[in-house]
Amino acid sequence: AQSVTQLGSHVSVSEGALVLLRCNYSSSVPPYLFWYVQYPNQGLQLLLKYTTGATLVKGINGFEAEFKKSETSFHLTKPSAHMSDAAEYFCAVSDLTQGGSEKLVFGKGTKLTVNP
């Protein structure tokens, strides 16, 4: 089964600083990888996803992630943090359900705090 590890349950950056949220995965097949953002008391919003093709994926709100097969990583970055980026971020990999259909397996999440 696929799994996701997010290093660091909490990351704190200053406004304007680089954001780096780490995600490593394990997968027995070429993975589909996702980053989601969750604001307090809300559902999840897709930031970006990698399926095939270009390994550097650009998403919404200035975020991007790079798929590195050799490192089994899919780290999320943003050059300059904004206060509105404060949220919980989840990395996910696609897997199969008990019934054989596709599902998402989530990491434990990283809470991003942006300091003024």
Place this chain on the structure above:
Amino acid sequence: GAVVSQHPSRVICKSGTSVKIECRSLDFQATTMFWYRQFPKKSLMLMATSNEGSKATYEQGVEKDKFLINHASLTLSTLTVTSAHPEDSSFYICSARRDSGNTIYFGEGSWLTVV
């Protein structure tokens, strides 16, 4: 854009009662929907895959008789927590896979508190 709506967003019920949560895809058809449970400061755990017109497929360890799932149409799946206990209190999130394009969209979640 595609929208998935959950209702209610918050519900409080008494122990022993049942509560139903709805998940609707507002502007697309979804043969497949998913129900997740999120514990405080924890990740999302897939409970079951809801399939329109057929029985839901439950993940290992999830009680199918306690968490009843009905996917009666291409735009609606319901999760019923039966004989609720305080330990069922949690944040429940649904997602729907758009039939055309295969993208998954998440609902806003439903807070269940069992008192």
